Amino acid sequence: MRRMLVAFLKEETAKVGLRRAVVGLSGGVDSSVAAALAAEAFGPTNVLAVHTPYRWSAASSLEDARGFAEHLGIELRVLPISPQVDAYYSSQGAPPPSTPGSSDGPVAAVSQVRMGNKMARERKSIEFDLAWPDGAVIGTSNKTELLLGYGTWFGDMASSLNPVGDLYKTQLRELAVLLGVPERVVRKAPTAE
Numbered sequence: 628m629r630r631m632l633v634a635f636l637k638e639e640t641a642k643v644g645l646r647r648a649v650v651g652l653s654g655g656v657d658s659s660v661a662a663a664l665a666a667e668a669f670g671p672t673n674v675l676a677v678h679t680p681y682r683w684s685a686a687s688s689l690e691d692a693r694g695f696a697e698h699l700g701i702e703l704r705v706l707p708i709s710p711q712v713d714a715y716y717s718s719q720g721a722p723p724p725s726t727p728g729s730s731d732g733p734v735a736a737v738s739q740v741r742m743g744n745k746m747a748r749e750r751k752s753i754e755f756d757l758a759w760p761d762g763a764v765i766g767t768s769n770k771t772e773l774l775l776g777y778g779t780w781f782g783d784m785a786s787s788l789n790p791v792g793d794l795y796k797t798q799l800r801e802l803a804v805l806l807g808v809p810e811r812v813v814r815k816a817p818t819a820e
Contacts (some may be wrong), residue, residue, distance in 0.1 A: 628798075629664075629805060632790040636668035639788050640763045649758040650765040651750055651783075652676035652703065653820070654691035656803050656813050657791060658767040663699060663806040664790050665765050671700035675757060679750045682709040684820050691812050698807065704757075708749045715745065743819045747782025755785075763787035771796040 640646070648665040652658045665674045678692045689705065696703035716722055721737050737745075754764045766789025768778050773792060778784040791799055803813045 628794075628802060629667075632664050633667045636664060636763075636765070636788065636790055640668075645761055645763045645787070647673040647675070647758075647762040648765050649675045649677060649754050649762050651754050651767060652678055652692040652696060653767075654678070654685075654688035654695075654812065655815060655817060656800060656808060657769055657772075657817075658692075659695050659808045659812055660799055660803050660806060661765045661767045661789075661791055662695065662701065663803075663808065666699045666701055674699070674701040675762070676701050676703045677750075677754055677757060678703060678705045679708045679753055680705070681707070681712060681746055681820065685818075688820065691809070691815075695808065695812065706753055708746060708753070712742070712745055712749055716742075744779045744782060746820075747779035751782050751785045758787070765790065766792060768792060769794050769796050769799045 636648070640648075646669070648669045650658060650662045650665050652662050662674065662676055676692065676696045678689055680689060693703055713722070716737050751764070758764045764785070764787045766784070766786025768784050768786075768789060769791050770793050772778055773784070794802065800813050804810075
């Protein structure tokens with residue numbers, strides 16, 4: 628499966644002249660597998676990992692993303708999305724909550740689902756911008772998430788191609804071990820952050 632997915636990335640991107648990859652590296656297992664496959668397919672110097680935290684994102688997510696990017700030998704850029712997400716909601720008269728699930732502020736707080744969708748779309752916008760003009764945005768949504776509808780249209784479900792899209796979460800975890808993803812990341816509970 629590993630060889631097949633690496634070959635898929637190489638062949639499909641070569642058809643349209645893409646020579647490098649951009650992957651959103653959250654610090655979770657799905658994005659770690661996608662980053663490892665991209666590093667094999669494109670070579671580490673041709674992969675850009677992007678970590679895009681919001682102000683309440685867990686510091687451990689950045690630590691895991693940074694550690695795995697170093698392990699793969701790929702560049703990691705940390706680009707916080709709080710300023711643009713907060714500015715958008717403020718312009719709508721609905722400041723976002725200061726912590727997940729809170730309802731502070733003078734105007735009714737934005738729902739967590741709506742916030743999550745906005746953050747996912749901001750992240751993909753950044754990835755596609757950084758991929759221009761010769762890079763592929765590598766998807767990280769696994770088959771279990773896709774079948775359950777757990778994702779955001781034009782957000783985390785958007786990609787140039789998705790090598791893990793036909794892998795159930797259990798298969799993805801098995802592949803993660805073979806790719807050298809740390810056990811702590813492989814067993815980490817998924818979060819939408």
